[in-house]
Amino acid sequence: MQDALRRFKADIFQALAHPTRIAIIEQLEHGERSAGDLMEKLGVEQANLSQHLAVLRAKQLVINRKAGNQVFYSVRDPIILKVLALMRRYFYTHLQEAMDLLGELDPKAAAESEVGS
């Protein structure tokens, strides 16, 4: 029924509802990365990263491939990347409100530093 679909969507959004997990997905945007790479790039605790990866795995937003010692992650479906791209557009459209919402910096600084994400 309707409700199942909404729960499904909500679950996906929930999985995306954390800065670290968004950062993970964005890192995977251009190909797979090992957990170690991600750890280094994102500068988070090993356990913490692993927990976030577990969330993404549970909702099947990422897939993982074991290669010897390491585990390589990638996004399962590029649609998710499209979703993030839309969010980016959304962000720019409402930049001023976004800044107010975040309550920090000035728009110019935020816009500049945003090159690349």
Add this chain to the structure above:
Amino acid sequence: MQDALRRFKADIFQALAHPTRIAIIEQLEHGERSAGDLMEKLGVEQANLSQHLAVLRAKQLVINRKAGNQVFYSVRDPIILKVLALMRRYFYTHLQEAMDLLGELDPKAAAESEVGS
């Protein structure tokens, strides 16, 4: 900086991460609705609906217009609707996995009942 944007995105996803709030947005897909209309359509408690609307307002996903006694809500930016549309596509692409994830019904029943959302 990067991180601010990610927090922003995460906040938006967080706001969408509840079946009732998704239902609200979907109801607004074709124009504004009063809080009362939404309450009836969704069959939720008045206070509960109001709380969910407050979340959507806080993240500025919806705007509201007071008309006399009532408050009419609408989605602020159609991009959000596009996001939901993408999720719909995502759902169908991974229907079987979605069903497993939700742990209920069979794909056919879910697919049928999904007409309209």
Add this chain to the structure above:
DNA sequence: CCAATATATTCGTATTATCGAATATACAGA
């Protein structure tokens, strides 16, 4: 002003998420 209607807010409680510390597992090389 009073009563009725529509909506919002507050409060207490239950559930869920997040984090770091500690521990476990899996694999690779000597």
Add this chain to the structure above:
DNA sequence: TCTGTATATTCGATAATACGAATATATTGG
């Protein structure tokens, strides 16, 4: 087999969210 490296899981504390009940606010009509 032993050691080291990479990753995952468990645990306990804290914080965030969700809900219904009760209450508050605003607006309309009499």
